[in-house]
Amino acid sequence: MPPILGCVADDFTGATDLANNLVRGGLRTVQLIGVPKPGTAVPDVDAVVVALKSRTTPAAAAVAESVAALAWLQAAGCRRFFFKYCSTFDSTDDGNIGPVADAMMARLGTDFTIACPAFPETGRTIFKGHLFVGDQLLSDSSMRHHPLTPMTDSNLVAVLGRQTARKVGLVQYREVAAGAEAVRGRIAALQAEGCGYAVVDAVSDDQLHVIGEAVADLALVTGGSGVAIGLPDAWRRRGLVGASGEAAAAVPAIAGRAAVLAGSCSAATLGQIAEWQKSRPSYNIDPLRLANGEDVAAEAMEFIRERIADGPALVYASAPPETVKAVQAKLGRAEAGEIVERAMARIAQELVAKDGVRRLVVAGGETSGAVVSALGVSGLRIGAQIDPGVPGTVTLEDPAIALALKSGNFGGPDFFAKALAQMP
Structure with a gap:
């Protein structure tokens, strides 16, 4: 069987972070460095993460490289796709999160995805669309001094909205707390309103499992590595991957x-x-x-x-x-x-x-x-x-x-x- 999941990550440590959570979920995972050359053998694993160095490159270059990686993953037979960026949403108003996600959606022929950089285990939470680092709003954290991507706005709906022409909506805490069916219902409502993206609140790791179940059938998921925690079990319930085991980390x-x-x-x-x-x-x-x-x-x-x-x-x-x-x-x-x-x-x-x-x-x-x-x-x-x-x-x-x-x-x-x- 080809891999179930093909991932594009915008930096090397972010790719490893994502791969780590997939392995914790029992998916055999390999991280490839850079866009694989044509003819590169497809690893016998459940998930492939392609690590790029595109977080701070010019947006056009980041888009081209990311789409090339996505094309290879499609050719490798992957059936679900993930765009991984930093849990502090590192980007500027020029990109690169919005432009890359837009291009990947176009390549996959889909018009909707989520944006969820939450990873509560590492102190990254989202409440009412605002990203927190520990107990601080992102804009009050040390990330406001980042040398390349200073983050001075905590409102992810606004930040992403400045990077894309697509309408950005919000799945709030109350829907996530109500369970996967409520999240799916809110997503359907946002799609009916013409939204192309939904920022999704999450304040606990348990909620990442709720989100994973709700979005497991989307062609593309975007976010930090945390939202990937809920995907392996959701796919097992659908019979798309086998049982988990310690061998994934061997x-x-x-x-x-x-x-x-x-x-x-x-x-x-x-x-x-x-x-x-x-x-x-x-x-x-x-x-x-x-x-x-x-x-x-x-x-x-x-x-x-x-x-x-x-x-x-x-x-x-x-x-x-x-x-x-x-x-x-x-x-x-x-x-x-x-x-x-x-x-x-x-x-x-x-x-x-x-x-x-x-x-x-x-x-x-x-x-x-x-x-x-x-x-x-x-x-x-x-x-x-x-x-x-x-x-x-x-x-x-x-x-x-x-x-x-x-x-x-x-x-x-x-x-x-x-x-x-x-x-x-």
Whole structure:
């Protein structure tokens, strides 16, 4: 049987986050890196997640790449489709969530889908269409300082409405609390009103199962990884997938040296760096020194090599918002990020090629994308969860590498040490 589900994710850690929840639901899942080439073999799994690096690319490029990935998944025989974006709805008024979702709907010949980035287990909830991060509105959270996609509006109906010509409606908490039939009824009413999208409230993980049952027959679902939690069981009730089991998370164990790379500037990652530094070595990548032509990457690799026999070290470019703004003012927003990504990619590549590193923890979606691309990874087997939203993974290549790719906002303060202990 071909995979039931084909997914397009707009960044690497988001793809892994989604794959993690599908595996938790008992779906055998593989994550492929970039649009698969024609003739790429279709994996013998229940779900395929294609990881792109399209969250912050120009909207036209993001649309073209996403539609190409969708076309491959259609050709692979997938029967349901998912567009995954960040649980903090990272985007601007120019895109990319609305334009990509519009294009995918057109490709699939459907005129309606939902938008639900809620993931209560990680503190992302939606109430009356407003997205909360923990106890704060999105617009009051640290996401308002995001260097590429500052989120200053918590009203997802309004945010999505500025990115699409389609009418955007809302399925409120009261309908979700009343059950799947009530959600379906509200969706039907919104469709009759001419809505192309419905933002869906969710404040608990139980409600994700309600939503999953209500939308399991839609051709396309869009959202964060949380809304995928309810889909596997809904499809089992329809006889579309087999019984769940622990075998879905089975991956081989990988031995070898380890390192940690962090490029995210989120509050969660900054806290994880601070926790690591209490007892373990770290080296800071200064983007201004990189811009001046100094070989900071070589210095970082030497720092790691001097200590690697005693255990892993951390290399980080993460910084608080005021420092990031100062760097961007001097280098430009795009160059400030790209110069760090190139350095992290080179460090990862050389550590694997020359120093026997086979276990990497990487923090940040853009950083993870750069590292995975530099390593020439074509895909990942998805293993057991380390922290909500973050599984251990093993590359498909030989020799295999164990990777923990963490979205900047995810994980507890001790995530780096925990990941190294729990990775395959």
